[in-house]
Amino acid sequence: MAHPPQIKIAATYMRGGTSKGVFFRLQDLPANAQVAGPARDALLLRVIGSPDPYGKQIDGMGGATSSTSKAVIVAASRRPGHDVDYLFGQVSIDSGFVDWSGNCGNLSAAVGPFAINSGMVDPARIPHDGVVTVRIWQANIGKTIVAHVPVTSGAVQETGDFELDGVTFPAAEVRLEFLDPAAEEEGGGGAMFPTGQLVDQLDVPGVGSFKATMINAGIPTIFVNAEDIGYLGTELQDAINGAPAALARLEAIRAHGALRMGLIAHIDDAARRQHTPKLAFVAAPASYTSSSGKLVGQNDIDLLVRAVSMGKLHHAMMGTAAVAIGTAAAIPGTLVNLAAGGGARTAVRFGHPSGILRVGAEASEQDGQWTVGKAIMSRSARVLMDGWVRVPGEAT
Structure with a gap:
């Protein structure tokens, strides 16, 4: 019986904050996975190695924890005042579904560096040395994140002395601003306190x-x-x-x-x-x-x-x-x-x-x-590997 060969998809494996995940440019995904739906979910499940009844994700890129079973899709934004659109998928480890209901704040720190490295930020805005402000549209929750990404010699600076508890090694600091962070969730009407009570x-x-x-x-x-x-x-x-x-x-x-x-x-x-x-x-x-x-x-x-x-x-x-x-x-x-x-x-x-x-x-x-105008915190991010992920042809 003939079996379809593996296909390869351009991807970058990144740590952001205390999480890590597989990052894709939207345009690099197979055509049927460039739109939301079962084909996209099936592909990401196979990339990460889910569903896995053993709970180890040995046959994929996942690390068998919620912090390491993640996928990100980034595209140049058509939204005024934004550089990129960022979509996050939390991949279940032992079940066959991808949860698109929220953002990953840790991986948000890696989106700006990924966007710069992928050519999604105007080169004219990238100094030889300094900080690049990347405006990110978080598509899952419909919110803006502003990432302040350090640059050295015209390239994203990843090494540094910023220490983040939960991450073993120091790296460069990426400052994040989450604008108007009250989530627009169904049933909540955009209210910060959906029940109307503080307690x-x-x-x-x-x-x-x-x-x-x-x-x-x-x-x-x-x-x-x-x-x-x-x-x-x-x-x-x-x-x-x-x-x-x-x-x-x-x-x-x-x-x-x-x-x-x-x-x-x-x-x-x-x-x-x-x-x-x-x-x-x-x-x-x-x-x-x-x-x-x-x-x-x-x-x-x-x-x-x-x-x-x-x-x-x-x-x-x-x-x-x-x-x-x-x-x-x-x-x-x-x-x-x-x-x-x-x-x-x-x-x-x-x-x-x-x-x-x-x-x-x-x-x-x-x-x-x-109301809260913005919340601010610092994380760090680093490329761990880039190239291609490979999945069996039937996964697409």
């Missing part, structure tokens, strides 16, 4: 009833108090990810929060919407030892945050969830703000399993509605 009582049958701040900013996120669900807020991955009952409990809270936020129509829909919303739990600052063995002191941070991504406790912090944290911290009365000590603030330092992250946001209230 709700979330009832989860069979689990309990919890105070919750549910916010659309960066990515839809449900915040609960760590102590209310039996945690300290200092937990590392092994304390939770090896406990199926704990993960099921957290997923039940996330699913009922998604329903309350209007993101799904039925509780069963949450199983196919794993990327959004995120669930995070917060606590007042306390000292702990990070996953790298580094001591995080109580006085080094404003609060503790742990977040769940794609059914597992994240090893650091999702960039989009960091935007949600910064936004919620800037609004007095949210659970995040209260965990940080309450009051007005324009930036927050929070402890996550890998260390510390700082994010800034400025909030304002008018006629009872909260």
